[in-house]
Amino acid sequence: xxxxxxxxxxxxxxxxxxxxxxxxxxxxxxxxxxxxxxxxxxxxxxxxxxxxxxxxxxxxxxxxxxxxxxxxxxxxxxxxxxxxxxxxxxxxxxxxxxxxxxxxxxxxxxxxxxxxxxxxxxxxxxxxxxxxxxxxxxxxxxxxxxxxxxxxxxxxxxxxxxxxxxxxxxxxxxxxxxxxxxxxxxxxxxxxxxxxxxxxxxxxxxxxxxxxxxxxxxxxxxxxxxxxxxxxxxxxxxxxxxxxxxxxxxxxxxxxxxxxxxxxxxxxxxxxxxxxxxxxxxxxxxxxxxxxxxxxxxxxxxxxxxxxxxxxxxxxxxxxxxxxxxxxxxxxxxxxxxxxxxxxxxxxxxxxxxxxxxxxxxxxxxxxxxxxxxxxxxxxxxxxxxxxxxxxxxxxxxxxxxxxxxxxxxxxxxxxxxxxxxxxxxxxxxxxxxxxxxxxxxxxxxxxxxxxxxxxxxxxxxxxxxxxxxxxxxxxxxxxxxxxxxxx
Numbered sequence: 001x002x003x004x005x006x007x008x009x010x011x012x013x014x015x016x017x018x019x020x021x022x023x024x025x026x027x028x029x030x031x032x033x034x035x036x037x038x039x040x041x042x043x044x045x046x047x048x049x050x051x052x053x054x055x056x057x058x059x060x061x062x063x064x065x066x067x068x069x070x071x072x073x074x075x076x077x078x079x080x081x082x083x084x085x086x087x088x089x090x091x092x093x094x095x096x097x098x099x100x101x102x103x104x105x106x107x108x109x110x111x112x113x114x115x116x117x118x119x120x121x122x123x124x125x126x127x128x129x130x131x132x133x134x135x136x137x138x139x140x141x142x143x144x145x146x147x148x149x150x151x152x153x154x155x156x157x158x159x160x161x162x163x164x165x166x167x168x169x170x171x172x173x174x175x176x177x178x179x180x181x182x183x184x185x186x187x188x189x190x191x192x193x194x195x196x197x198x199x200x201x202x203x204x205x206x207x208x209x210x211x212x213x214x215x216x217x218x219x220x221x222x223x224x225x226x227x228x229x230x231x232x233x234x235x236x237x238x239x240x241x242x243x244x245x246x247x248x249x250x251x252x253x254x255x256x257x258x259x260x261x262x263x264x265x266x267x268x269x270x271x272x273x274x275x276x277x278x279x280x281x282x283x284x285x286x287x288x289x290x291x292x293x294x295x296x297x298x299x300x301x302x303x304x305x306x307x308x309x310x311x312x313x314x315x316x317x318x319x320x321x322x323x324x325x326x327x328x329x330x331x332x333x334x335x336x337x338x339x340x341x342x343x344x345x346x347x348x349x350x351x352x353x354x355x356x357x358x359x360x361x362x363x364x365x366x367x368x369x370x371x372x373x374x375x376x377x378x379x380x381x382x383x384x385x386x387x388x389x390x391x392x393x394x395x396x397x398x399x400x401x402x403x404x405x406x407x408x409x410x411x412x413x414x415x416x417x418x419x420x421x422x423x424x425x426x427x428x429x430x431x432x433x434x435x436x437x438x439x440x441x442x443x444x445x446x447x448x449x450x451x452x453x454x455x456x457x458x459x460x461x462x463x464x465x466x467x468x469x470x471x472x473x474x475x476x477x478x479x480x481x482x483x484x485x486x487x488x
Contacts, residue, residue, distance in 0.1 A: 177448035178455075178487040181216040187226035190215065194223070194239075195231060203242045205477040212254055213484035216448060220255050246436045247478040253444045254485075262291070263299040265441060266307065275314040277402045282424065282441075284326040285409040286417065292329030318361045319403040325369035326406075332372040342378035343386075345371070349379070350387050353398040361403070364395070368410045376414040418453035419461065421446055425454070426462055429473040439470075439482070447485050455486060 190211050197207035215223065227235040239251050253261060262283050269276035284292065299307040311323050345367050352363035371379065383391045395407050412420040421442055428435040428442070446454055458466040467488030474482060 176450060176452035177446070178451045178485060179213070179216060179447045181219055182214055185215070185219050185222075187219070187222040188230060190219075190223045191227040191230050191235070194227065194235065198238055198242050205247075206480070208239075208251075209477065209481045209484055212251065213481055217254070217258060221257060224255060245478070246440070246474070247476070247481065249436070250440050250444070250478060250481055253440050258445065258448075259291070259294045259298045260302065261441075261445065262287070262295045263302060263307075266295070266299060267303050267305070267310075270310050270314045277315070277319070278405065278438075279441075280311070280315070280323055281402065281406045281409050282438075284323055285406055286413050286420070287329075289329040289331065289333060292327065296327060296329065315402075317403075318365070318399075319401065319406060321362075322365055322369065322403055322406045325365060331370050332375065334372055335374055337374050337378045339378060339382075342375060342382045345375075345379045346382035346386055346391075349383060349391065349394070353394050354387060354389065359398040361399070364398075364407060368407055373414040376411065380411065380414070416457070418450050419457045421450075421454045422458040422461055422466075425458065425466060426469070429469050434473045436474075439474075443482060443485055451486060 193207055193211055197204035211223070212220065224235045227233065227238075236252065236255055239255075240248060243251055256264060265279055266283060269279035283295070287295070296307050299305065308324060308327055311327065312320060315323060348363055349367060352360035367379070368376065380391045383389075383394070387394065392408055392411055395404060395411065399407060409420065412423075424438060425442055428438040442454075443451070455466045458464075458469075462469075465488070467483055467486055470482050470486065471479060471488070
């Protein structure tokens with residue numbers, strides 16, 4: 001449906017957009033690899049990153065500078081982006097207000113384009129695109145098989161050998177997780193500690209927490225293998241016999257290899273009556289191409305099922321088509337930006353939505369499912385200048401239900417992926433009750449990728465730390481383990 005008065009005339013340029021004639025100064029393709037988190041941008045709109053974070057945290061976009069749900073100190077003055085009113089409880093994603101500019105979803109600082117190609121720092125502080133040859137503490141090497149016997153109460157299908165534990169691409173790109181491989185690691189010693197913690201009357205949960213929360217996923221797989229070698233018993237079965245409830249779910253999640261955990265989460269979301277659509281969105285619309293392709297293969301091998309077929313049987317219409325597109329793991333990951341294409345895409349999206357009666361859903365699907373995150377950011381800037389309305393707001397006006405949530409997730413991750421996960425965590429704990437499955441899944445899956453940045457964005461957006469909110473919504477050993485993972 002057309003919106004009166006759009007596109008307006010004389011709308012001021014979006015802050016940070018390349019000045020006319022300097023578009024060629026944007027860093028060329030291939031200058032830096034695409035991290036799992038959001039690529040950093042230069043600019044001075046943000047305050048300094050708090051000290052004491054993970055080494056190299058300065059290379060990641062510093063928090064602040066844009067309005068967050070509820071508004072926070074330091075939000076832009078009139079003339080910048082309008083304040084963000086917050087997300088309706090239970091929806092998980094913000095519904096931006098109408099008006100010019102981005103509607104307040106936390107964004108990166110503006111990119112400086114003048115003076116030729118810039119050296120763009122990468123997360124972890126590796127300027128110029130030079131990446132370390134190994135992940136801190138040594139390159140993780142994951143086992144080549146997953147024993148589904150370790151998770152007897154969970155979906156178990158054919159026991160097929162497949163490397164479903166492939167490390168996420170982001171782990172090797174200087175990403176800033178709260179958990180890193182421990183030095184002087186000894187799998188046999190850790191296995192012995194866990195054995196003693198579970199032996200005899202009662203369980204020493206603190207000993208379990210101390211080991212599990214301070215080992216990388218790769219190291220946990222080695223502990224699991226060492227436990228069976230030393231004692232002829234399955235560590236997971238022993239832990240399950242000693243634990244229950246949310247603590248059991250958290251421990252099992254930590255011992256699942258990352259790719260298997262994503263595949264298992266997708267299977268669980270579609271198993272039985274009903275479908276957990278937000279789980280499908282969270283995984284398929286936020287992962288890298290490599291992560292998605294490995295998850296699709298793992299899903300087939302471990303559960304003997306085709307992920308696309310399961311999605312088709314559990315979803316429909318435009319939401320189904322969006323998830324089918326994301327399942328291909330084939331969106332562009334080239335870091336160069338084509339500004340002419342951004343202008344053309346912005347015009348096409350306007351004509352497919354605000355500029356017509358009805359909505360051309362396929363146009364939105366094609367552009368959002370195929371363009372790279374940097375390209376989508378440029379398109380959002382061009383759209384905001386042209387339509388006097390940000391693209392997130394237009395998606396809210398043109399779509400509804402889960403397809404709206406899926407499209408907005410892609411755009412929010414293009415703007416600031418840690419802010420997206422911070423928002424999901426907040427609404428998993430806000431109000432009466434706690435969505436423990438979402439809390440566990442995000443904390444575990446991001447713990448070695450970008451949980452440092454998620455914590456920073458959480459504090460900026462909600463004026464409280466992630467640890468404080470977790471402490472108020474959980475209890476017992478479950479709370480202690482979660483707080484240990486997030487670094488509190």
